[in-house]
Amino acid sequence: MAAIDPGWNQFNFGAGIVVAPGSTAEVALVVGICSRHAVPIVPQGGRTGLVGGSVSKIGEVVLSLGRMNRIERLDPVERVAVVEAGVTLAALQAAALDEGLEPGIDLAARGSATIGGMVSTNAGGVMAFRNGVMRHRVLGLEAVLADGSVFSDLTRVVKNSAGYDLKHLFIGAEGTLGIITRIVLKLDPMPRATATAMFGLPTVGAALETIRLALNSEAGHLRAAEALWRSYIKLTASAHGWSEPGFDLDQPICLLLSLGGGREEALCDEFERIFAQVLECFPESTGIVAGSRRQENDLWRLREDTDILYRTHPAAPSYDVSVPLSEIDDYVSRVLAGFCAIEPDLSPYLFGHLADGNLHIVLNRQGPLAESTAAAVESVLYEDIRAIGGSFSAEHGVGSKRIHSLLATADPTKLSAMECVKRALDGQHMMNPGKVLRPPL
Ligand SMILES: Cc1cc2nc3c(=O)[nH]c(=O)nc-3n(C[C@H](O)[C@H](O)[C@H](O)COP(=O)(O)OP(=O)(O)OC[C@H]3O[C@@H](n4cnc5c(N)ncnc54)[C@H](O)[C@@H]3O)c2cc1C
Secondary structure (H helix, E strand, O other): OOOOOOOOOOOOOOOOOEEOOOOHHHHHHHHHHHHHOOOOEEEEOOOOOOOOOOOOOOOOEEEEOOOOOOEEEEEOOOOEEEEEOOOEHHHHHHHHHOOOEEOOOOOOOOOOOEHHHHHHHOOOOOOHHHHOOHHHHEEEEEEEOOOOOEEEEOOOOOOOOOOOOOHHHHOOOOOOOOEEEEEEEEOEEOOOEEEEEEEEEOOHHHHHHHHHHHHOOOOEEEEEEEEEEHHHHHHHHHHOOOOOOOOOOOOOEEEEEEEEEOOHHHHHHHHHHHHHHHHHHOOOOEEEEOOOHHHHHHHHHHHHOOHHHHHHOOOOOEEEEEOOHHHHHHHHHHHHHHHHHHOOOOOEEEEEEHHHOEEEEEEOOOOOOOHHHHHHHHHHHHOOOOOOOOEOEOOOOOOOOOHHHHHHHOOHHHHHHHHHHHHHHHOOOOEOOOOOOOOOO
16 A cells, blocks of 8 residues: 555545445445444545545545546547546546547646546536536436445436436535445537637736636637736746746736637637737736647646645645635735734735636645634634635535534534435445534534
């Protein structure tokens, strides 16, 4: 086991024992044996989860889906894939591309993150503003329940009103209600061409207006709109030695945009047209359009290489909030002022999926924070998040790390309904105990 990478959390293999079944029948067998001997199970996919959902301890068994990595069906007519849970996003993207299709969801951990793990965390990523999150991509799924029985709903159709749509219980449950073994996913046509541009802008409002212009694009459709606030892009640009004549890294916010369509030249022209319109309203803006695949990759690396943050500030505390678009500007101002009141030089690196209001916030501090500082930070971040219509956990889940935040911010009726569901499907807390909900004392 020493040879297996523990992934994003050093405690993922705390249990000291991993089983890796090769089929749904074998998963059911393992679950049945564990159930008879009251041994809790921690499911694991690619171990890229960021909220401690895969951590395990002595007395538990890690169940890895890594061997269940077959793409069983990829149908260009149905535009549907049927995959085992351990298929990585990158493997599905590559297979879909061969048929001119894509999964319609993308994130930087694509090389390791599995479809089963992404369904379990209800992952979002860069295309969610357009295509929805994982919940909106799943047509059907199969899961092994705590007693070893198999829930099977592998429908391959969009429309299905046949009673309660129970697959949604397992999506975003982070392995606490069952082990997902197979998934049916919608696929979308891959555009023939893509183009990427980055604009340096004076305000969040300017960035949102630029997104609006790009959404109304005539030559293509918007595929991604990622925001990088100044401190974040300055850090990644400096780490990668990136600069571009005429592009001002001192702008308050940079916006990375990707368009998809029929012809690359037309998409680049469209970016020039959008930039001209942006300049009319915000003359201090700067912009570049990637002229080659290498330039495009360089721009994306500035956004996706979040590792740099954690190399600069080991174990830096990080947060993942969703904020309605019209509230983002005020929210960010409140957070900056609130952090400053905690400690004058406490400040966040801010970046995220601006088009859907998902902000990632990483502190300029080595973690973990002192308990009182952590509480003060969370109070600033979460105090009014529900009241303004946002969420303390946008796309990473609750795991073991954010249970206290769920308890602090969730509607009490929702919490008790969640506990009822857990009791009904896993009353003994054998499935990923200590994640999402606390086990009863
Ligand atoms: C660099 C980086 C960038 C990222 N970017 C994004 C992003 O843009 N958007 C986003 O949403 N997330 C992002 N993430 C988070 C992460 O990639 C997702 O949480 C991913 O969905 C987890 O997949 P996984 O296979 O690694 O699951 P794991 O980390 O192994 O598990 C995650 C959770 O799901 C459970 N689980 C795993 N497989 C199963 C299964 N088959 N059945 C039941 N439960 C299961 C685990 O018990 C755990 O609770 C990023 C992570 C990194 C490291």
